[in-house]
Amino acid sequence: MSEKPREQWGSRIGLILAMAGNAVGLGNFLRFPRQAVENGGGTFMIPYFVAFLLVGIPLMWIEWGVGRHGGLRGHGSVPGMFESLWKNPVAKYLGVLGLFMPLVVLIYYCYIESWTLAWTFFSLTGATQGLDQDGMRGFLSSYQNLNDPSIHSMWTPILFFVITLSVNIWVVSKGLMGGIEKLAKIGMPILFIFAAFLVIRVLTLPGHAVADATGCIGAAAGSCSPTDGLNFMFTPDWSALGNAKVWLAAAGQIFFTLSVGMGSLQAYASYLKKKDDLTLSGVATCATNETAEVVLGGSLAIPAVVTFFGVTGAVAISKAGGFDLGFVAMPLVFNQLPGGQIMTVAAGVMWFGLLFFAGITSSVSMATPVMSFLEENFGWTRRQSGLAIGALALSLGLLHIFFYQGGFLDEWDYWAGTFGLVILALVETILFVWVFGPDNMWRELHEGAALQLPRLFKFVMTYITPVFLLVMMGWWTVTEAIPTLLMEGKPESEHATRWASRGVMFAILIAQLLLIRAAWRRRAARKDVLT
Amino acid sequence: MRPTALIFMLAAWTFVLGLTIWSFYRLMKTPEDEKLPPPGSIP
Numbered sequence: 001m002s003e004k005p006r007e008q009w010g011s012r013i014g015l016i017l018a019m020a021g022n023a024v025g026l027g028n029f030l031r032f033p034r035q036a037v038e039n040g041g042g043t044f045m046i047p048y049f050v051a052f053l054l055v056g057i058p059l060m061w062i063e064w065g066v067g068r069h070g071g072l073r074g075h076g077s078v079p080g081m082f083e084s085l086w087k088n089p090v091a092k093y094l095g096v097l098g099l100f101m102p103l104v105v106l107i108y109y110c111y112i113e114s115w116t117l118a119w120t121f122f123s124l125t126g127a128t129q130g131l132d133q134d135g136m137r138g139f140l141s142s143y144q145n146l147n148d149p150s151i152h153s154m155w156t157p158i159l160f161f162v163i164t165l166s167v168n169i170w171v172v173s174k175g176l177m178g179g180i181e182k183l184a185k186i187g188m189p190i191l192f193i194f195a196a197f198l199v200i201r202v203l204t205l206p207g208h209a210v211a212d213a214t215g216c217i218g219a220a221a222g223s224c225s226p227t228d229g230l231n232f233m234f235t236p237d238w239s240a241l242g243n244a245k246v247w248l249a250a251a252g253q254i255f256f257t258l259s260v261g262m263g264s265l266q267a268y269a270s271y272l273k274k275k276d277d278l279t280l281s282g283v284a285t286c287a288t289n290e291t292a293e294v295v296l297g298g299s300l301a302i303p304a305v306v307t308f309f310g311v312t313g314a315v316a317i318s319k320a321g322g323f324d325l326g327f328v329a330m331p332l333v334f335n336q337l338p339g340g341q342i343m344t345v346a347a348g349v350m351w352f353g354l355l356f357f358a359g360i361t362s363s364v365s366m367a368t369p370v371m372s373f374l375e376e377n378f379g380w381t382r383r384q385s386g387l388a389i390g391a392l393a394l395s396l397g398l399l400h401i402f403f404y405q406g407g408f409l410d411e412w413d414y415w416a417g418t419f420g421l422v423i424l425a426l427v428e429t430i431l432f433v434w435v436f437g438p439d440n441m442w443r444e445l446h447e448g449a450a451l452q453l454p455r456l457f458k459f460v461m462t463y464i465t466p467v468f469l470l471v472m473m474g475w476w477t478v479t480e481a482i483p484t485l486l487m488e489g490k491p492e493s494e495h496a497t498r499w500a501s502r503g504v505m506f507a508i509l510i511a512q513l514l515l516i517r518a519a520w521r522r523r524a525a526r527k528d529v530l531t
Numbered sequence: 532m533r534p535t536a537l538i539f540m541l542a543a544w545t546f547v548l549g550l551t552i553w554s555f556y557r558l559m560k561t562p563e564d565e566k567l568p569p570p571g572s573i574p
Contacts, residue, residue, distance in 0.1 A: 012558065042539030049546065227532050234536040234543075280561070284554035290547040298543075450561040 006071065007176040008271055014177070016281055017184035019268055020288035021361025023259045024191065026112065028293040029355060030326045032253060033302040034318050036233055039249045040240025045294075047241070047250035051468075052290070055251055058457065058465045059260040059425055060286050064278040065444050066432050067269025076270045076372025078263050079516050082428070085436045092516055094431075097424040098263030099370055099512045104416035104505060105262065106168075106366035107393045108409050111400045113359035114164035116352045118143065118156070119327060123348025128331045129341070136328045145405050157401050165393055168360060172367045173386035176271055180364050187357040194354040195296040198347060201337070202226055202304045208336070215311035224310045229303025232311050248475050251468065252418075257293055258286060261421030264365035266428075267372055275448035283451065292358075300351075301325050304333045326355065377519035396504065406497030407490065412505060414484055419476060426469040429461075438462045 009015040036044045070081025078098020082091040122128050122139075131139060142151035171179040207218050207225040215232065216224035240246045259265060272278065305314045305325065317329045334347040367389055374385040400409045433441050442458050487495055532540075 016558075042536055045539055045543045049543075230540060231533050231536045234540040235533055236535055236539055277561070280554060280557055283550065284558055287547060287551035287554050291551045294543050294547045298540075451557065 006074070006076070006271060008273060009276075010177040010181055012277075012281065014181040014185055015268070015272070015276075016284050016288070017188045018180050018361070018365070019265065019281070019285040020292075021184040021188050022264055022268065022365035023257065023285060023289040023362075024188070024292045025257075025259065025358050025362040026116070026326075026355055027253075027256050028289070028297045028358060029195075029300060030323070032257065032293045032297045033233065033300075034325065035249055035253045036298065037302060037315070037318060039246045040237040040243075041232065042234040042236035043238060043240045044246065044250060045234075047247040048253065051247075051251040051254040052286070054460055054464050055468050056254040056258050056260070057283065057286050058461045059255075059429070060258055060265070060282045061279065061445055061453075061457075062429055062432050062441075062461065062465075063260055063265040064269040064272070064282050065441065066428055067266035068272040068274075068276070068278060068447075069444055070266065071270025071272060072274055074376065076267055076376055077369040078266055078424075078428075079373070079519075080376070081266055081270070082431055085431045091431070092520060093513060094427055096509065096512050096516060097420065097427065098266060099373055099516075100509050101261070101416050101420050101424060102263045102267075102366040102369045103389070103392075103512075104412055104420075104508060106363055106389075107396050108400050108412045108417070109359065109363050109366065110165050110168060110393060111161055111397050111404075111409070113356065113363055114157070114160040115143070115323075115327065116355040116359055117164050118160040119331070120349055120352040120356055121160075123331070123334070123345060123352055126341070126345065128348070129335055129344060131332075131335070133328065133332060136332055137324070140323070140327050146402060147405075158398070161397055161401060162394065164360075165390060165397065168363050168367060169386045169390035169393075171360070171364050172371060172389075173383050175382055180268075180368070183364060184361055187361050191354045191357040191361075192292070192296070194350040194357075195292070195300065198350055198354070199296055199299045201343075201347065202300055202307075203230075205304075205307050206338070208307050210308065210310035210313065212310045212312045216306070224307055226303040226307050228311065229306035229314070230299070232306055232314065233298055233302050244475070248472060251472055255421060255425070255472075256418075258289060259362065259365070261423075261425035261428075262366065263369045263424065267369040268365060270372070273448075277448055277450035279445055279449040279453055280451035301330060305329045308333050308336055326351075373515075373519070377515075377522065399501075399504065403497050403501070407494045408497050408501040411498050411501035414480075415502070415505060419481055422469060422473045422476065426466065426473060429466050429469060433462050433466065 009018075066081050066085065070076075070084050073080070073084045075081045075084060077095070079092040079095030081098070082095040085091070119128075128136060128139060139151055142148045143157055146154040146157070171183050173179065174182070203226050205226050207223040209223050210216075213219040213222045213224050216228040217231075218224065255261065269278065302314060305317060309317065309329065317324050330351055331348060334344045334351070337343045337347055367386070370389055371382065371385040374380045374388065375382060380388070400412075436444075438458060438461075441461070445453065483489070487498060490498065
């Protein structure tokens with residue numbers, strides 16, 4: 001463990017904005033609206049908020065509690081935090097999940113984040129103006145596929161990825177207060193201002209003639225409006241409430257949107273002081289994220305796309321994937337906005353700018369656990385650990401750029417960015433609640449608390465949250481993990497790339513396990529010298 | 532807008548906006564150095 005004093009947050013608002021910035025990501029604006037329309041519309045909100053209360057907020061408190069408990073004992077990453085909760089040699093190795101997930105997700109997330117930076121630039125230069133739907137899709141496809149230089153040179157995605165990664169590394173190298181907190185204080189207000197402007201612009205759009213107006217109020221006249229989009233998002237389908245898949249989709253969305261199970265919230269919380277509040281601050285973090293998701297995310301993409309493509313068109317675009325919604329449909333909407341070229345440019349820059357800020361405030365948090373681990377266990381400086389992670393992310397990120405079409409990124413996204421999160425959340429819940437003890441957990445959460453939690457939540461965190469997570473993991477194992485492992489439905493041509501992708505992830509996991517062993521040997525050696 | 536959609540939308544918005552405003556109001560009301568006593572210390 002390093003003897004250097006640990007950094008601390010400069011202010012409570014800085015901490016909450018950084019935590020909320022961690023949670024508010026691309027999924028708030030691209031994944032949430034799709035999940036809502038595919039899982040019962042308005043009725044989706046019922047399981048969504050139930051999951052928020054039974055899994056989301058409890059996990060947020062658990063992660064803040066695990067982080068602060070470990071941080072006060074000198075641990076800024078999950079291996080040490082787990083060991084401080086469970087005095088067993090296995091604990092630190094279980095904590096590898098809290099290094100593996102954020103590093104793996106950071107690498108591919110930065111690549112996706114670089115698209116938003118690129119599209120901000122393209123919006124500014126007018127590169128996407130005048131394109132029709134096929135043209136816009138070709139524009140995105142050429143960017144993603146290096147073998148298709150019809151529109152973009154192969155260097156374009158590489159250049160934007162290098163810039164995005166450099167900005168990330170520069171921010172994290174500046175430290176907690178000077179880098180991450182400052183970014184959150186600048187980026188989060190900009191994100192909310194951009195989103196609020198776009199929501200007002202979208203919701204005040206007049207009706208628009210569409211090819212297929214089925215499902216719109218103005219169907220007889222062949223036109224759709226933003227109200228039709230809101231109807232489409234929020235009209236309840238009561239039959240969905242009896243569908244287990246809808247409940248699990250809602251729980252999954254809550255899980256992803258709050259960035260729990262990643263290791264990054266714990267790393268941020270490790271910089272809290274002993275008497276810092278975490279109950280009320282945890283609620284404020286969750287609430288900020290939910291406002292960004294439900295109020296802003298829910299009022300942007302779907303109402304805008306329904307207005308210009310109708311409900312039928314929006315469903316087709318939504319089914320084509322979240323990226324089509326954000327990178328194909330939205331620029332097409334902006335091309336048709338009243339107000340001419342200035343409005344097209346402004347809306348494009350704001351939409352992709354807000355996605356970029358949502359992305360970067362999340363990605364810098366993912367770099368923090370591994371950097372803390374290297375600094376505290378191997379005596380590296382912040383700059384050295386930042387450069388090391390930057391070099392690793394650059395080399396492995398290039399694999400994503402080169403092999404994106406072969407499913408390289410999909411594999412990382414599924415195993416680390418989806419399935420792995422539930423495993424870490426389940427393990428930490430068991431350790432913090434069951435091994436550390438429900439009474440200790442409750443006392444730890446209320447140390448310096450500005451909000452006394454209702455005792456009902458002690459019961460929820462002890463029994464309901466772990467059972468919910470177990471059911472989620474079991475369901476996903478059967479319905480998704482096994483078919484994904486066996487590559488069911490994936491073309492033969494992608495199998496080699498996908499296996500290589502898994503091999504790289506496995507190598508990262510093994511390397512991190514070896515690093516944990518080396519770190520603990522160094523600690524033991526140092527202890528021997530001191531005694 | 533359909534009444535049921537409007538009710539669901541307003542309920543969802545009220546819940547998240549209410550929670551946000553309430554939590555930030557409570558945070559602003561609580562000075563950073565004034566905290567609840569540890570649990571169990573109040574008889």
